[in-house]
Amino acid sequence: MIVARRFQKPNIRSLGRVVARIRIPTSSSRFKSTASAENPSEEHEIKEQHDAFGGLKYDWEDPFRMKTMLTEEERTVQDAAHSFCQQELMPKILMANRNEDVLDKSLMQKMGSLGLLGSTIPEEYGGAGLGYVSYGLIASEVERVDSAYRSAMSVQSSLVMYPIYAYGSEEQKRKYLPELAAGNLIGCFGLTEPNHGSDPSSMETRVVFDAEKNEYILNGSKNWITNSPIADVFIIWARNEDGKIQGFIVEKDAPGLEAPKIDGKFSLRASSTGMIFLEDVRVPVNQALPNVLGLKGPFGCLNNARYGISWGVLGAAEFCMHTARQYALERKQFGAPLAANQLIQKKLADMSTEISIGRQACLQVGRLMEQGNAAPDMISMIKRNNCGKALDIARTSRDMLGGNGISDEYHVIRHVMNLEAVNTYEGTHDIHALILGRAITGIPSFVPRTAN
Structure with missing residues (x-):
């Protein structure tokens, strides 16, 4: 059973110090991914060199001078994310992809310690309280290394933490969000089914309410679910007795819940992908997401x-x-x-x-x-x-x-x-x-x- 604990805020507000102490590594790729990889601060300098016609010199790495459109905080976030990804993720990805060594809890915890998980979630719930542009910059730096790593991060942030924050009770937010933000818990999102991918309105997973025991009972299956084999927390969507789509938070030790790994992938090999089987899985009434119904x-x-x-x-x-x-x-x-x-x-x-x-x-x-x-x-x-x-x-x-x-x-x-x-x-x-x-x-x- 997962118990709410006190949490420590991620240090993304102090990213200037983080950038200073993180060594920028040489990429493990045969060629550097950017010409200024050894000195990312150069990317932030607006080069006022002029060509023969009086215009600013063209920067092929930043053609529209996007750096000038970012806030100081956003540039700092991008630098810190770049440094972390190149130092912690890039050296691992070659063998991780070859051997299907999936992103594990230790790496998620490192991402959490920097504030990369649930970065738009308010600080009072363990998030970094950043804007959507910062979230996008983080995603870009993670996927510069590998889409599997970004997929795991996206699921944790947008598909697990977001619904708990947007649709959950205050008790649910306090219990789960800080631990998810720290990477101490890993979550997954159960929507896609074996027979219904692009058409979630035809969802077959069902939920009924047992009034005598004040519990919901879930039955059904989900397919192609990122993180499910390693998840501690499952966001499950099911059709209720009124025909409405309803969301639930299910913990991994729930009887009747299984999440086998899908083998043989040629894509996203560094993240864990699986199925979810729900057979008479009982969920306490306080584990339903109370603030949303429908698709x-x-x-x-x-x-x-x-x-x-x-x-x-x-x-x-x-x-x-x-x-x-x-x-x-x-x-x-x-x-x-x-x-x-x-x-x-x-x-x-x-x-x-x-x-x-x-x-x-x-x-x-x-x-x-x-x-x-x-x-x-x-x-x-x-x-x-x-x-x-x-x-x-x-x-x-x-x-x-x-x-x-x-x-x-x-x-x-x-x-x-x-x-x-x-x-x-x-x-x-x-x-x-x-x-x-x-x-x-x-x-x-x-x-x-x-x-x-």
Whole structure:
């Protein structure tokens, strides 16, 4: 049984000191992912060099000078997240991906100690109380290393902590959020089912209320659930006797609950993915999420997660582009660097353009979310666009590396495999097109005319 404990605030408010004491490592990739990896403070300097025409010198690593659009706190958060990810995660990912060594509690606790878990949750519940732009910057730095690590973080932050904070009772918030923020507890989100992925309205998992014992009884199954085999806390969505979707907090020791691991993945190998089986699982009445009924509950969580994904995939895309650029500069064919080839330069120009435009869109949506002025359809647009573009960039980068592109020592092929999954989960590319189509025309087209 999980007991609420006193917690210590994460130190993300003191990130200036954190950055100063974290050594920036040399990337374990064969090429540095950024030209200034050894001195990230250089990224924050606004270079006032001028070219011959009087304009500011173009910075290919920050084409739209996005650093100038961030607050001091946001830049500090980005630096600290970058330092942590390069020092703690990057050296582990090669073998973790090969051996399916999943993100474990010790790494989650390290992320929690820095304030990277539930970063938008208020400090009184153990979070860092940061804005949505900071959350996006964190996601980008984590996924620059690997999508599996970012997936585990996203689930913990957006799909477990967020629903407890947004829909839970005060008792639930006090009991679970500080421990989840610290990484002492790991959570998972049970929505997707074996027969229903893109159509959660057809959910088959059922819950009935036992008035005599004042308990709920859950029966059903969930599939493709990140963190489920290692989870301490399960957010389970089920259809109640009135036909409404209802959320519950289930602890791992509940009789009738099983969460077997899914084997044979070629994607997201560094995070744990499994199923959830619920057979007459009894849940005390105070474990139901009291402040939401219907699909708006899980969809609210998904919108937060999709927003983080939209930032995250650009971190992976940027790593791939930087690796391809460095390779093209150093690899000589026919007496000249590959980078001297017009086709190579076009590919790099295309990649840089898509990453830069995608980041500007993420920044704008993040600012609107912080103001309370964002529409969910905006998140569908950036999730759909950025995931698709990131996958294209990873594939192109792999091609630019030639035969070396399929070696995991260059890391690009791993990003390709991961982004195949990221482009699919949290709403497929086509599902988000339908969401946008409905927003544009006012006509929903999810159900085919031939459906029964």
